[in-house]
Amino acid sequence: MRDYFRSLAKDTTGYNTTNTDRETDAKQVKVLQLINAFRFCGHQHYNLDPAYHNLTEADFQETFNVGSFAIGKETMKLNDLYAALKQTYCGSIGAEYMHIIDTEEKLWLQQCIESVVGHASFTRDEKAVS
Numbered sequence: 001m002r003d004y005f006r007s008l009a010k011d012t013t014g015y016n017t018t019n020t021d022r023e024t025d026a027k028q029v030k031v032l033q034l035i036n037a038f039r040f041c042g043h044q045h046y047n048l049d050p051a052y053h054n055l056t057e058a059d060f061q062e063t064f065n066v067g068s069f070a071i072g073k074e075t076m077k078l079n080d081l082y083a084a085l086k087q088t089y090c091g092s093i094g095a096e097y098m099h100i101i102d103t104e105e106k107l108w109l110q111q112c113i114e115s116v117v118g119h120a121s122f123t124r125d126e127k128a129v130s
Contacts, residue, residue, distance in 0.1 A: 030054050031064040031078060035085065039110070040098045042089025050082065068107075070114035088114055 030053045037048055050059070060079040071084055089095065095113050100106045 027055070027059060027062070028064055031081070032067045034082075035067060035069050038085040038089040042085070043096050045090055048086075048090070050078070068110070070111045072115065 034048075034050060034053045034055065037053070042048065050056075055078065060082070061077060063075050063077050064081065065075050066073060066081060069081070069085075076084070095109070097106060097109045097113075100109070
C-alpha cells in the first residue's frame with residue numbers, strides 16, 4: 001500500500017505546476033483585496049485608491065485573475081478591472097450587501113450586480129413594479 005502512494009507522489013504527469021515569483025503573487029493578492037474593498041466600501045468611495053493597496057501605474061497594464069468578480073472573464077488588465085469596479089460599485093446607485101450572512105444569498109446578489117457592470121436594463125413593466 002505504501003509503495004502505491006509513494007509512486008503516486010513521484011508521478012507528476014497529471015499535474016500542471018508552475019513557479020511564480022513572490023512579487024507577482026503579492027500583486028495578485030492586492031488586486032483581490034482591491035475587488036473586496038469595492039464590494040465593502042464602493043458605495044462610500046472609501047479605500048479605493050489602488051496606491052492604498054500597493055498597486056502602481058505600471059500595474060494598470062498588467063493582467064490579473066479577477067477571482068470571483070462576476071464579469072464573465074477570468075483575467076483582465078488592472079486598468080479595465082478598475083474601471084469596471086468603479087462603474088459597478090461607485091455609480092449613482094450603490095449596493096451594500098456584504099453584511100449579509102447567508103453566503104448563497106450574498107453570491108446571488110454579487111452575480112446580479114457585477115454581471116451588468118452597474119448598467120442593469122429593465123423592461124417598462126419591470127420598472128413599474130414597486
